[in-house]
Amino acid sequence: MPIASDPSSDTESPDDEQAVPMLACHRLSPRPCVNQALVEELKPLREFRFLRYGTHAKESISYATAVSCIIGTPFKIETVEQAAKIPKVGEKLTLKIQEFLEYGFIKESRYAKANELYERGVRTLEDLRRAMNRKRIDSYLKYYDDLQEKIPRSEVESILAFVELQLNRIKPGFKTLLCGGYRRGKEFSNDVDILITYPHRDGEERGVLQALVERMQQKNLIPEDGILTLTTCGTDRIITPNRSATLLDALDKALIIFRHPANGTTRVRDKYRRVDLVVTTWREWGSAVVGWTGSTQFERDLRRHAKRIDLKFDSGGIRDRTTDEPVEAVTEKDVFRVLGLDYIPPEMRNADP
Ligand code: ATP
Ligand code: MG
Ligand code: MN
Numbered sequence: 001m002p003i004a005s006d007p008s009s010d011t012e013s014p015d016d017e018q019a020v021p022m023l024a025c026h027r028l029s030p031r032p033c034v035n036q037a038l039v040e041e042l043k044p045l046r047e048f049r050f051l052r053y054g055t056h057a058k059e060s061i062s063y064a065t066a067v068s069c070i071i072g073t074p075f076k077i078e079t080v081e082q083a084a085k086i087p088k089v090g091e092k093l094t095l096k097i098q099e100f101l102e103y104g105f106i107k108e109s110r111y112a113k114a115n116e117l118y119e120r121g122v123r124t125l126e127d128l129r130r131a132m133n134r135k136r137i138d139s140y141l142k143y144y145d146d147l148q149e150k151i152p153r154s155e156v157e158s159i160l161a162f163v164e165l166q167l168n169r170i171k172p173g174f175k176t177l178l179c180g181g182y183r184r185g186k187e188f189s190n191d192v193d194i195l196i197t198y199p200h201r202d203g204e205e206r207g208v209l210q211a212l213v214e215r216m217q218q219k220n221l222i223p224e225d226g227i228l229t230l231t232t233c234g235t236d237r238i239i240t241p242n243r244s245a246t247l248l249d250a251l252d253k254a255l256i257i258f259r260h261p262a263n264g265t266t267r268v269r270d271k272y273r274r275v276d277l278v279v280t281t282w283r284e285w286g287s288a289v290v291g292w293t294g295s296t297q298f299e300r301d302l303r304r305h306a307k308r309i310d311l312k313f314d315s316g317g318i319r320d321r322t323t324d325e326p327v328e329a330v331t332e333k334d335v336f337r338v339l340g341l342d343y344i345p346p347e348m349r350n351a352d353p
Helices: 036-053 058-071 080-085 091-103 107-114 116-131 134-142 144-148 153-170 208-218 282-293 296-308 332-338
Strands: 175-178 192-197 227-231 252-260 271-279 311-314 317-320
Touching: 036 058, 036 091, 036 107, 058 296, 080 091, 091 107, 134 144, 134 227, 144 271, 153 175, 153 192, 153 208, 153 252, 153 271, 192 208, 192 282, 208 227, 208 252, 208 271, 271 282, 282 296, 282 311, 282 317, 282 332, 296 311
Parallel strands: 192 271
Antiparallel strands: 175 192, 227 252, 252 271, 311 317
16 A cells, blocks of 8 residues: 655655655554564664664664664565665665675674663663653652563553543543554553543543542552653643643643552552553544654654644644644544545554664
């Protein structure tokens, strides 16, 4: 299925039948992809750049973008010539791919991987330092071992059931959706991303996040030091404004540590899991779903695509860049349509390794 409805979707060589589109929103990114073994080999090198330069640095993003283009390459890369034609894949990376094609591995990647634990530790601490105050760091360290564990799909679903139960006690009629990696089909997640809305009735969702978090604390589903961030400004307004420089979107969210009670079988003791609770109005539902499904590179490319057609996209909605007027898109499919894109199912948005 070719994805090329957008005329601005440029490729390195438009004449080439096998050309790979530049942006993840113009191509399919399954997991595993055709070149998964190569992607696995490049992953530590990408991580290394994140660590060295930070996740938002030019060097990191350009490498992540190149790896993402490889993920989106629909044919098996078997020659250096094929590799060199992939968008964003420069000379140095082509050499790495050549090494992979010849030997089946990349030497530098092995060194990076050997330091993986160290790297992950440093990166986590760096992220912590950047994003958190002392109190948050303390609670993170307290639950560190649990938070390092990957969460299987069945447990993600169980956590949603706990949240839905409390939500229904507050007021029936809410709709929830598991987003993030889970929705993209990942077997194991690092956290649980839950989107909440009240269908067709904007305003009904007001105050629900605060009420939910309080209830969950009363029920001891959130430990006392388990609220890492709680923003409830978005739903105090009728139309949320554009995101500020510090926030990715203007949606209400609670980033929490959830205590998943032991059940005697799959969980012999309580487990502490990171959960993101995000509340959105119905009118912004589609954008919120797209925005919180990811992956990161997919979102980045979606924003770049929107910019090209003079729109602004984030999980808080779509806006006209010139007038700043909101553009209506209630469902996820509406979002793709408004952005002039062919619909891409969540399982094909795995644009990061
Ligand atoms: P995993 O959780 O397993 O590491 P993931 O893809 O679910 O993988 P998350 O960090 O949970 O990764 O993010 C899911 C998606 O939600 C991201 O793609 C991102 O676009 C969006 N997102 C995450 N944090 C925010 C935020 N603070 N504001 C807006 N969007 C966010
Ligand atoms: Mg997640
Ligand atoms: Mn998350």
